[in-house]
């Protein structure tokens with residue numbers, strides 16, 4: 001029998017092969033086993049995140065990954081610190097590049113591009129965790145604390161362009 005801490009093993013994929021062969025990977029990741037960065041933003045660690053990862057070749061023949069996530073989560077209201085339900089529903093595409101130069105060139109030409117370097121082994125769970133973090137509300141608050149604990153968290157998300165800019169910033173500069 002596996003001990004709980006060994007359950008969230010990485011799911012390693014070769015992203016280029018995954019994209020070129022049009023592979024798919026779907027499953028559910030228990031929230032309680034996700035990275036601490038995510039659990040610390042949540043009011044409780046119950047439930048699970050459904051994920052669907054699809055590899056494909058985009059319209060300009062670049063390998064890419066589409067990541068779709070859904071989950072019913074409970075985030076922490078930043079005013080009263082009570083939990084509030086939040087429905088995570090994200091759909092994003094990561095374009096794969098084989099060199100940092102090509103990646104930067106493509107990002108300069110298209111500032112909406114979400115790009116990563118294709119390493120030979122990519123942890124799909126880590127990828128999903130990064131997407132969850134970007135999909136969580138930045139500073140969720142009830143409309144009316146105490147009276148309104150059941151209303152859905154307002155999707156006060158971080159500015160997507162700021163997030164992209166941060167992603168695209170080269171690490172060594």
Ligand SMILES: [Zn+2]
Nearest residue numbers: 077080142145
């Ligand atoms: Zn509140």
